[in-house]
Amino acid sequence: xxxxxxxxxxxxxxxxxxxxxxxxxxxxxxxxxxxxxxxxxxxxxxxxxxxxxxxxxxxxxxxxxxxxxxxxxxxxxxxxxxxxxxxxxxxxxxxxxxxxxxxxxxxxxxxxxxxxxxxxxxxxxxxxxxxxxxxxxxxxxxxxxxxxxxxxxxxxxxxxxxxxxxxxxxx
Amino acid sequence: xxxxxxxxxxxxxxxxxxxxxxxxxxxxxxxxxxxxxxxxxxxxxxxxxxxxxxxxxxxxxxxxxxxxxxxxxxxxxxxxxxxxxxxxxxxxxxxxxxxxxxxxxxxxxxxxxxxxxxxxxxxxxxxxxxxxxxxxxxxxxxxxxxxxxxxxxxxxxxxxxxxxxxxxxxxxxxxxxxxxxxxxxxxxxxxxxxxxxxxxx
Numbered sequence: 001x002x003x004x005x006x007x008x009x010x011x012x013x014x015x016x017x018x019x020x021x022x023x024x025x026x027x028x029x030x031x032x033x034x035x036x037x038x039x040x041x042x043x044x045x046x047x048x049x050x051x052x053x054x055x056x057x058x059x060x061x062x063x064x065x066x067x068x069x070x071x072x073x074x075x076x077x078x079x080x081x082x083x084x085x086x087x088x089x090x091x092x093x094x095x096x097x098x099x100x101x102x103x104x105x106x107x108x109x110x111x112x113x114x115x116x117x118x119x120x121x122x123x124x125x126x127x128x129x130x131x132x133x134x135x136x137x138x139x140x141x142x143x144x145x146x147x148x149x150x151x152x153x154x155x156x157x158x159x160x161x162x163x164x165x166x167x168x169x170x171x
Numbered sequence: 172x173x174x175x176x177x178x179x180x181x182x183x184x185x186x187x188x189x190x191x192x193x194x195x196x197x198x199x200x201x202x203x204x205x206x207x208x209x210x211x212x213x214x215x216x217x218x219x220x221x222x223x224x225x226x227x228x229x230x231x232x233x234x235x236x237x238x239x240x241x242x243x244x245x246x247x248x249x250x251x252x253x254x255x256x257x258x259x260x261x262x263x264x265x266x267x268x269x270x271x272x273x274x275x276x277x278x279x280x281x282x283x284x285x286x287x288x289x290x291x292x293x294x295x296x297x298x299x300x301x302x303x304x305x306x307x308x309x310x311x312x313x314x315x316x317x318x319x320x321x322x323x324x325x326x327x328x329x330x331x332x333x334x335x336x337x338x339x340x341x342x343x344x345x346x347x348x349x350x351x352x353x354x355x356x357x358x359x360x361x362x363x364x365x366x367x368x369x370x371x372x
Contacts, residue, residue, distance in 0.1 A: 104264070131222070134262040139215045142254060146211035153204050 040083040041117050043107055045074055045094050048131070052078025053096035053105075063088025084111040172235065172316060172342070173259070173266030174273050180327045187323065188272030191253065194279055198249035206244075209367065210251050213240050218255040221265065225348060232345045238312025239353045241282025242290055242305070243360075243367060248282035249275070273323055281315030293357055294368055301361060302354050309353030313346045 045053040053074055060070040060082050069090075070082055080092055092107040110118040179187075202210060220234045240248045253275045259265040266274045285308045292304035321335040360367050 135219055135222070138218050138258045138262050141258060142214045142218060143211050145254060146207050146214065149199075149202075150204065150207040153202075153207065157204060 037083075040081055041090075041109060041111070042079050042081040043092055043109065043120070045078045045080065045096065045105060045107070047096065052076075053094060054078050056094055056096040058092055058094040061091045061093070062086060063090065084109075084115050087111050087113050087115065172232075172277070172320060172338070173256075174270045174277070174320065174323065176267035176269050178327065179270060179273055179323055183323055183326050184269055184273060187276045191249070191272040191275045191279070194246070194249035194276070194283075195253050198246045198251070201246045202250065206247065210244060210247050213243060214251040214255050216240075217252060218258055221259060222263075225345065232341050234345065234349060234352070235278065235313060235316065236349065236352070237278045237282045237316060238285050238309040238349055239356055241279075241285040241312060242293065242308050242353065242357065244282070245286040245290070246283055248286070249279045252279045252282065277316050277319040277323065280319060281312050284315055285312050290368070293361075298361070302358055305354045305357035306350040308357075309350035310346045312353075313342055313349055317342055 045056070045058075047053060054076050056074045056078075058072060058074060058080050059068040060080070062069040062084070063086060072080075074080055074094065074096075080094070082090070082092075084090055088111060090109045090111055092109065094105045094107070096105070108121045110120065112118040217236055217240055220236050223234045225232055225234065237248070237252065240251060244251060253271070256266065256274050256278065257271060260268055260271060260274075288311065289304040289308040293301045293308075317335075317339055320338065324334060357368070
């Protein structure tokens with residue numbers, strides 16, 4: 001009789017311990033823990049020095065990733081922040097929208113072994129002087145293209161007139 | 172008013188590219204030697220003016236000047252606008268390379284239409300009629316461009332109504348401003364160099 005009671009007691013003890021652990025695991029599975037770290041890499045995206053690409057869609061790809069590691073929108077000031085988990089080249093693809101339509105930018109960020117920023121592909125920064133340089137280049141190209149067309153057309157016209165004169169003289 | 176990559180469907184992109192190529196070929200054929208420097212200057216103006224932004228409520232829109240380009244160049248507007256839009260895509264990433272045909276078409280067809288509608292009035296009419304025609308040319312250049320863009324969007328997706336509405340509302344002040352700018356330019360050219368308004372289309 002005593003032996004049976006001891007066995008029942010053991011089963012009871014095991015069951016109670018198991019049941020008492022259940023709520024703990026339940027709580028652990030659904031709790032959200034957080035930590036705040038002063039780490040990570042941030043990229044600022046802008047149309048010009050004073051015009052950020054804010055609230056624009058972006059996708060972040062880790063080295064060799066085919067699916068995005070992170071997606072979202074840039075913040076109010078045009079920032080994308082991420083925390084790399086491996087070394088290599090991380091790619092941020094941003095799609096900003098302005099009055100000229102959608103503008104895409106691809107930023108390549110090299111991350112070193114310590115998961116810190118090593119380097120990134122430097123863009124042609126859209127300052128006022130850069131815009132003016134582009135305008136100057138554009139106008140020069142336009143004048144150059146039409147200048148070349150003018151020379152070609154003049155030569156063609158001269159050749160046509162010369163042939164016409166020659167035929168006239170023969171007749 | 173540039174159409175970005177990935178918005179229009181393949182058939183729309185292809186047909187607009189073919190139409191633009193035809194327009195450019197006609198424009199080049201009609202381009203007389205003495206007109207080429209004028210075309211170059213107007214192309215430069217068209218290229219630069221897209222950077223002049225005008226605040227419209229919470230957003231902003233930019234000047235286009237396709238009405239003026241059409242009035243002064245007729246069919247030659249096609250190669251002019253094509254070159255300017257290509258350089259805008261190349262240097263400023265406005266629009267895109269696959270949409271060059273559609274973007275050129277939406278700007279150049281209104282320019283040619285404006286030329287046929289209003290150039291005779293400007294050439295032959297009295298001063299008041301000429302200035303009224305110039306204003307209408309500036310307004311219609313943008314209005315027709317909006318209509319063409321809406322057509323391109325309609326042929327691609329049926330969910331174009333909101334975009335079209337926003338575009339028309341956003342460009343209404345631009346129509347008025349372009350009308351005023353075109354009126355001033357035509358008034359100045361009629362006094363200083365009236366022969367520039369006489370072209371063979």
